[in-house]
Amino acid sequence: MGFSDTNTNMRVQSRWCFTSGILLGLTLIIAFAFSPTGAYDPLDPNGNITIKWDIMSWTPDGYLAVVTINNFQQYRHIQSPGWTLGWTWAKKEVIWSMVGAQTTEQGDCSKYKGNIPHCCNKNPTVVDLLPGTPYNQQIANCCKGGVIASWAQDPVNAVSAFQVSVGNAGTTNTTVRLPKNFTLKAPGPGYTCGPAKKVRASKFLTTDGRRVTQALMTWNITCTYSQFLAQKTPSCCVSLTSFYNDTIVPCPACTCGCQNNITQPGTCVESDSPVLPSLLNTSPKNLAPLIQCTPHMCPIKIHWHVKLNYKEYWRVKVTITNFNYRMNYTQWNIVVQHPNFDNVTQLFSFNYKPLTPYGKINDTAMLWGVKYYNDMLMQAGEMGNVQSELLFQKDKQTFTFKQGWGFPRRVYFNGDDCVLPPPDAYPWLPNGSPSPRVGKVFLLIVSLVVSACLLAFL
Ligand SMILES: *[C@@H]1O[C@H](CO)[C@@H](O)[C@H](O)[C@H]1NC(C)=O
Ligand SMILES: *[C@@H]1O[C@H](CO)[C@@H](O)[C@H](O)[C@H]1NC(C)=O
Ligand SMILES: *[C@@H]1O[C@H](CO)[C@@H](O)[C@H](O)[C@H]1NC(C)=O
């Protein structure tokens, strides 16, 4: 045993440690980049809401602008009570008037005599008008109570717009100042908006389609969503069953909170509680969630049942249940990731659209209700669920019921990540072996690499 031998050994080992270190690092980076809590959503990497500010004409003391909110997110919509948009004026601008929207406060306009502005606040907060607004107070795409559909579900209604007449502002493209600090609420937190940027002026086609007009100046503001900013706890969970195993794998306990009668009495309500009707018929209407007591305490549960096995096909039943007594989910949607979605053959009573953000990988589906049939997921109670069956054609190479393959990899409800049971709890095939828990295997590999490296250098 010579000295050089040990040296070579050390070199080989340190190279091995270096390589595995890099590999581990990469794995960790990927794991973090794909974590659903960040602003980046792996299933909708380009999703955003863009606010477009088009100056249509100059006025004696400012300008007239049309502000358009476009939702480019595949499956995240804004439901009632709708969006709120705020910003900070750069100088001493005021809003003379608005069409198709209004500010929530007028602010202090005491400096004005005669013609009083609509809003004198430095930080105006704007909301959409309600449906039924008289036609002479409307512009195209306004007055939907702040509701905006998602891009994949209803691109025609994935937009909202209003007109604003700004005074005390610049009156040329060199003196006008962009408002700052845009905030978009939907209606709660979750969106972060970037700075306004000057972009190529928008073009508009006249209604007869024979002439194109152009804005004098256009600014864009891009807002992105983060579930982490929106809420601290998850809002939905997944439970699983199969025809080949009697076990019901429930939502993990306390997924969305814990039932705690001692420290927080009244956090949930039993379905047979005598006080339930009085909690629902409050005046004015209370919008705070009122959740039916369950071990998981989630407002939404998605149940995936592997129902039948045919020679060439297999069938799944999906049920979405609402446990919130104070919420009707209009235009609800779910997004499900499962490797067999490239071969989904039939879907009953749900609309389907494949989502393929990475080109060829066709394993993600967006599902939503059929208009006027089940596009509204009703409040908790007898009617509070919707269901569908999916028929998949088997791919002989990959199909198996082993190791929980028949269950979804990821599920979203209205764009929020749902908590799945741990993989080692999935129903087994009789005599099957459970799939190893990824976390444990990963930890084992990490500790093996670390200890091997330590040993090599000791
Ligand atoms: C916003 O979304 C649109 C449509 O997906 C995309 O083309 C654009 O690049 C996005 N903008 C940003 C800043 O991500
Ligand atoms: C500005 O936003 C509009 C939609 O609101 C979009 O069509 C356009 O591509 C955006 N421009 C830039 C440069 O991002
Ligand atoms: C203002 O408009 C003029 C004439 O249309 C143009 O040449 C100039 O680049 C514009 N300036 C800015 C800051 O947009």
Ligand SMILES: *[C@@H]1O[C@H](CO)[C@@H](O)[C@H](O)[C@H]1NC(C)=O
């Ligand atoms: C905009 O927000 C940033 C950070 O919240 C703050 O520092 C800045 O003063 C705000 N600007 C205006 C004009 O309110």
Ligand SMILES: *[C@@H]1O[C@H](CO)[C@@H](O)[C@H](O)[C@H]1NC(C)=O
């Ligand atoms: C909470 O209280 C309700 C009614 O008083 C009761 O039915 C339920 O079992 C209690 N839950 C817990 C976790 O103690």
Ligand SMILES: *[C@@H]1O[C@H](CO)[C@@H](O)[C@H](O)[C@H]1NC(C)=O
């Ligand atoms: C949900 O919709 C039903 C039927 O339209 C209505 O009776 C109920 O009040 C609604 N519930 C809520 C919480 O808005």
Ligand SMILES: *[C@@H]1O[C@H](CO)[C@@H](O)[C@H](O)[C@H]1NC(C)=O
């Ligand atoms: C994905 O698979 C579905 C179901 O077979 C098919 O209808 C769809 O065209 C596929 N999409 C792409 C982009 O391959």
Ligand SMILES: *[C@@H]1O[C@H](CO)[C@@H](O)[C@H](O)[C@H]1NC(C)=O
């Ligand atoms: C099902 O998958 C197989 C293998 O990937 C493929 O050859 C076949 O075309 C797919 N069938 C459909 C209907 O997409």
Ligand SMILES: *[C@@H]1O[C@H](CO)[C@@H](O)[C@H](O)[C@H]1NC(C)=O
């Ligand atoms: C069903 O699956 C569970 C795991 O969720 C397992 O403990 C049980 O043994 C399985 N039952 C049969 C009959 O294999």
